[in-house]
Amino acid sequence: METLLTKGIQKGRLKIQDYQDTEIGRIPKEWEVVKLGDIGDLQDGDWILKEDYTDSGVRLLQVGDIGLGAFIDKSERYISNERANQLKCTFVDPDEDVLISRMPDPIGRACLAPLLSYPYIVAVDVTIFRLEKETANPKFIIYSLNNPSILKKVSRYSSGATRQRISRTNLEQIPLPLPPLPEQQNIAEILSTVDQKIELLKSKKEKYEKIKKGLMEDLLTGKRRVKV
Template structure:
């Protein structure tokens, strides 16, 4: 890293040797449609296949979400309307939606594509500018904020192509642009690989859940039951034989502090809410929780709002809007934690709830307790739970790593795209 000298500029201070360029001046004037809006395509021209129509919703920050491209036009329409074709390497910039100005580099889609009117096509003059650097700078938080400040509209905020073209960005020498882009790209590659690992591991977990929770481990003999085929050594039991309701009433004291918790939808876990003094808690009917309790939200269980209370939240409290359950002897709570995620159990939660609207249904635990599940021997319960938990821990580890990478990228963008940290540009560094 080299010593940095700064000069005053319209958008702040810039390193010596950097310059301010408006977006429209980055366009390659030797190419047709180098900085232009996409096409206005009426609904009557939309078809199910043909030439892709890229809309604002298809564009994520830095990358193109190809799988969400669902609208097309015909070759005939393309020529009749004199549409502008997107080429690989074009930068596509959104003029509306959140955030305004988000951009991506178009990949090779293997077919023709055009953009809707609210997606600007920018063809970068690569003799002077690195399109990868430009793309990173367009998606830089400060750039997006400036673009939003230029937006207008009574119902939907959008930035005009003229105002977009006048937005200034800071440009270092070309070799430095390329080096900055290379550094950020390396982090993006690590992010993409980690995301792919998480996605694949999630698929493995889903497949194993269905296999282990219904067929068990290493079984060759099965029997038919009212809930389907299960291993011969498994038993059918009612949920009333698995759980018992427990209540630990809180004697509320005005000056004592209490940790309130809730349970998130989609099996998202028991999480802390606010911490309040007794006199601040309006609902006085509260109950203590212990580590290992199974907590169910009476009004959100149709959305998968149930989970085991973690050790760090022992002693927290919930209102009578929740059911607190304990598993009986011979039942492994970790196995049950996974078992409730089966589609059959999700259906049980729905069938045992009453109400006229999915968001206003109330869980009837007495009905739920009558439902039948398949239960393996205790030792197999533990083996199944341990296998699935190890996969979950792998996912959580990679998710934490992903968050670290995203934090690193944000920090790097902050220092590299402002020149607060300068990069050396030589053959040795570039090869690294």
């Protein structure tokens, strides 16, 4: 992933070409380095108090719901529609937005806004990032943000004595490599295909682990006998 996101591809293969030295390292000459705030609008989530929580209504996504490139669906917080409107909360658009966590772990991890069957908002430490799609491919940007070398840079921009976090202002200053849009799309497709294969292997692993567990139970208790 590191190589694809910093060296690029050509006709389906890694490029061998001239490079330029930049603040984020060596990248292809036709790529550029941009700050996150240059390719879209970043907006903080909403400050919601515990007394605003309800059992249903508008879903409140929190930092624990944001994984490395994946929505985890971990929290179960809601506020009423009426309260969300009173607070003038920002509703997430799953067709447009990327979600970035400003808290560990790691700080700066990102995922696509999930397509849920109900309206939702995000907590204050989750940033809503709406990209300029004529410039940047959302999946490519997510892969870039989740690249370990970029996450290290995000960490250096963070602060806090007890709980580290990065401010939205500092998040806007994070530098990223940006290839031409068609190449971004190709890189994102390659990495997405790899992710799909990884998930398939995980599913197979889980299946065989269940089979093994059942066999152990049967064989080690004598429920199933073996020939000798």
